[in-house]
Amino acid sequence: MTGLAATSGNDLTTADGVPLKVSLSRAQRRNKIKAVLLVAPLFLFLLVAFILPIFDMLLRSIDSAEVVTHMPNTVRAISTWNGEGVPEEAVFAAAAQDLAAGSRARTIGKVASRLNYEIGGMRSLIMKTARKAKKLESGPYKAALIGMDKRWAKTDVWQLIKRESGSYTLSYYLAAVDHKYAADGSIEAKPENLQIYVNLFFRTMWMSGLITLLALLLGYPVAFLLATLPMRQSNLLMILVLLPFWTSLLVRTTTWIAILQSQGVLNDLAVWAGLITDENRLQLIYNKTGTVIAMTHILLPFMVLPLYSVMKTIPPTYMRAARSLGATGFTAFRRVYFPQTLSGIGAGSILVFILSIGYYITPALVGGQSGRFITNFVAYHMQQSLNWGLAAAIGSLLLATVIVFYLLYNRLVGVDNMKLG
Amino acid sequence: MNKHIKVLGMAAFAGAFSATAMADSLTVVSWGGAYTASQKSAYHDPWTKKTGDTIVNVDKAQAGLAGLRAQVEAGNVTWDLVDMLPSEAQIACDEGLVDIINHDQDLAASPDGVAPSKDFIAGSLSECFVPQIVYSNIIAFNTTMFSGKQPSTMKDVFDLKGFPGKRSLQKKPINNLEWALMADGVPTDKVYDMLRTEEGVNRAFAKLDTIKDNVIWWEEGAQPPQLLADKEVAFASGYNGRIFNAQVNEKQPFQIIWDAQVFEIDGWVVPKGKMSKVKAYLSFATDTQRLADQAKYISYGPARVSSAALVSTHATTGIDMKPHMPTYGPNFKTALHKNDEFWADHLDELTERFNAWLAR
């Protein structure tokens, strides 16, 4: 290694005559580069396989290329329309041309699907007119289109086309917070009988809060017991915490179905014991109760493990000292022990809460109608209604919430202090 | 760079897997359960016997349109043939997700030489769609749940006092809104006119409100017979063939309420670019004999006029299939034909409203 030699003046240099400062910073840079190079492959991998996909989803939530791509002439012509009454002949001519071309190329269906999200009935209006427009040879197009369907004389149809003629839209985000564009382009709340996501979002939050609280109430005593028992016993009991942690999520969900359903183990037991009659079996699943019970069970280990790792660092002597100074057992616990576990409570609670609001599988399987989470609607719009833009918008809002809590977690605990098992 | 090599290596490895799976095999997407079983017995097995091609069944028809969109967008279409309802088939056709079918050229004529365009039920063919069957959405009940009078009409389904117990309905506005109106006394031919108005939709939801607390919503076609058998519910909506299957093959004490049945057609679409691969199979699977054969296994009416005469008895129990068909005279009196155009237009907004209503 590099030896030190005192030379002229105050400068320290290494054996080969390089000033020590330079040599040290060179070594430091080498170490830095080494560290970065070790992390780089993984970072790049995550960038491609994880981070870019998430950005792609964010883009989807504002992407609205259908109209501008498949009705380019109409978009150009309508840009000068002032939004009042019905556009002039040139716009109708462009629309007739685009519709006919889109019908031949079989691309116009995408425009129809896109616009139908905003106003019901746009699908048939576009598709029917497109089929007929193929046969139109000359104008006037305004009269011809209105003749095919009188909805073409309505202002809001054209306003919709104009509004969605850009490459990007806020419509999906508005829909995700139960709002929409009014006919005049201002933003208004949807009628009450169409509002759904905001409520669901809050329901997800408070149910996750409840699950977190239950996990804390159940997890705290267990962690305390594990931390205070002698090593040998606590290791044995730790297995009871770790086994569920390592058991497939679907297995744990299935077992709750077997236990809680109305012909299930728990109800059978209650009927057998005479607590309830056969006709009045309890509805414990396919509702909020089912979701809360199953998810508390599934997330409990994520509460116990951080609590345990904090409690293990608290020396038992503190409690004994408090007792010897005259505190009762309860006071000693409340004043001395409990405050020291607060960081563990914070870590476990935020972790459980973050995991809970993003859960999909368990609420979908045991939540029935009332026990669903916002994630269920992301999946619903991805797979059933096929409104991918709306799915992406709801997903982005959920992601933003999770990131806020993740930053909080990072601030409180530090992600590098996360431990598993 | 490193990453590229890795991806290439993985691709080569994955390629080795898919290559073996693709050889002489058709991936057919359908609804699963008793329905796929009937297709297997009537079309797939004879085809495999004839040509040696294997047929892979995928039970993803519930998400058929989503799957097609994803695959076409990805430029990686792995499905060869998809079972679909006409309204979704129309959307798939409009969006260019499926191939256009030239019915008279691509399909087989009837044994007496009637061209396919004349032989399929009038109005059932469309540009990208070949019908297979006429099926019906009905409500069935478990007879052991009612000791006295048995229910027989749609009104009874909405009558919680007369016929207590849970109901299971599909978690979609389709059928439920129609049924609500019919149970509320709207005549069959006025149902869709009514649903085009705000008052009509309100009236339907108000009627559904009366039973909402007693409904368990199902999502997969296999659930209703299961729920009825387990006595989790007294009534369940479902496809008439699935209920028939449970009645006959599993000897379940189920009864179908044919009143206010909503019938429609079901058939095939060919995913984009797959026509040349599946043409021979499609022609075989939709010929007169195959469609008639399917009716031996499940109580759905064949979509070809020339098949009707060949419908006979159930394959394993030998019972007469005719009284179990949706189109059988006494069953058909108050039947409603599902309006595909109405649902193509209004599915988005009514689903939104339905979901909001459910969440409340």
Place this chain on the structure above:
Amino acid sequence: MAPPPYATTTERGWHYIFRFLCGLIFLFLIGPILVIIPLSFNAEPYFTFSEAMVVLDPAGYSLRWYEDFFTSDAWLGAIRNSFIVALFSTILATALGTLAALGMSSRYMPYRATVMAVLISPMIVPLIISAAGMFFFFSKYQLTQTYTGVILAHTALGIPFVVITVTATLTGFDHTFTRAAASLGASPVRTFFKVVLPLVTPGVVSGALFAFITSFDEVVVVLFIAGPEQRTIPIQMWSGIREEISPTILAVATLLVLVSIALLTILELLRRRAERLRGLTPN
């Protein structure tokens, strides 16, 4: 452990009540997992204990659901797929994650906390969001409905576990060992293989086990990006639960519990070994 000798009578009471409550919580944790094991031997196609089972009549028990499982092409195909995907994604995640952890545990790593937050994020971001994003992004490059796509996705999901466990092992790692090895004349390569590797191996292996079980258990992403050929065990269970619950699922669940017990045992043995090795350190 008995209550401490200075405890009052009330405190003794509390102590036993506390023990009892903890017992109940442990029952809540483990009971459900144990309940399905006998249920999977039910001779009847129900999800509950039949009368014959309660009175321990052998006729009430049967292996029919296991037979169903082992003779079903769908289930066997799913096992094969699950192992293929889990194996490849574990190898990738472990290799990339271990390298990164070596870099992350260096004092000289710039922006350490931020980078760590990014590396851990696949564990924090809700799966449904990762799945939707991967579905959109992978579609563009023809990676949906392929093994490659599923393996890449599962690698990303498994990485945080490898990074966390290996970094944790390295933090506890005593650098005087490497210095001692160096001062005794060992080359850096020799030091790595003879000193560093044996000490971090338990961390690497437990990280790999985590990555394996993450992939083996994952359903949401597979649901979105896999095709019919990549059906895994969790997908098969998912559709089984949603469509018709047959006790075959309970048989599968029982087998999966055995798998997790096996993994847990390996992990426990590793932990003990690590503790023994650590026991040699002066602090």
